[in-house]
Amino acid sequence: MKKPTSAAGAKRPTKAHRKTREELNQEARDRKRVKKHSGHSAGSRANGSSASGSTAQNSKQKDPRIGSKTPIPLGVTDTPVVKQHKPKSEKPMLSPQAELDMLENDERLDALLERLEAGEKLNAEEQKWVDAKxxxxxxxxxxxxxxYEDDEDDEEEEKQDDMMRLLKGGN
Structure with a gap:
């Protein structure tokens, strides 16, 4: 169980001496003075960077200027460089078959061609547009x-075949 403690072998701690208010104040001032001087020295970023920085950072000097370092020509240049963007075509690219179908179904073109067949004269702008189309x-x-010529030849051959059938067999 418990071991008996001998009274002769054990020393009692003596009562701690209480400090006076003046002693406590003096110790606080000393602690404050030590704490006040434990920070970095003033201007450490500008003056002594070798003490805190590593050697890799010190070997590469950083340019303190802010902004772009590319040179800007201050004089008048001989040839001003102006890039002009080509305007995109208004019409999307169509396949030839789709474009042909679109032109064949064009109402304006049909109306102008009907006017030409009727014997009317078109003004220069309309005639130019019709010719281009x-x-x-x-x-x-x-x-x-x-x-168009192939279609006409095929039609003529069909008419010839029809005539031959009529003459031969009378169907």
Whole structure:
């Protein structure tokens, strides 16, 4: 169980001496003075960076200037460089077949062609527009391998075949 303690072997701690108010105040002043001087020295960033910084940072000097360091020509240049962006075409690129279908179904073109067939004269601007559209239709038909002449030849051959059938068999 418990070991008996001998009274002769154990020393009692003596009663601690209470400090006076003056002693306490003096110790507080000393602590404050030590604490006040324990910080970094004034101006440590500008003056002595070698004590706190590593050698890698010290070897590479940073430029203290703020902003871009690229040189700007102050004199008048001989040739001013002006980039002009090409305006995008208003019409999206269509396949030749889609563009041909669009031109064949154009109401304005149909109306102007009907006026021409009726014998009316178009003004210069309308005539120029019609010619441009008809030229574009011809280009697209050549790209696609179509032509009006082939259609006419096929129709003539069909008429010839029909005539031959009528003459031969009488069907």
């Amino acid at each position: 008809l030229d574009r239709i011809d280009e697209l038909m050549q790209q696609l391998g179509l032509s």
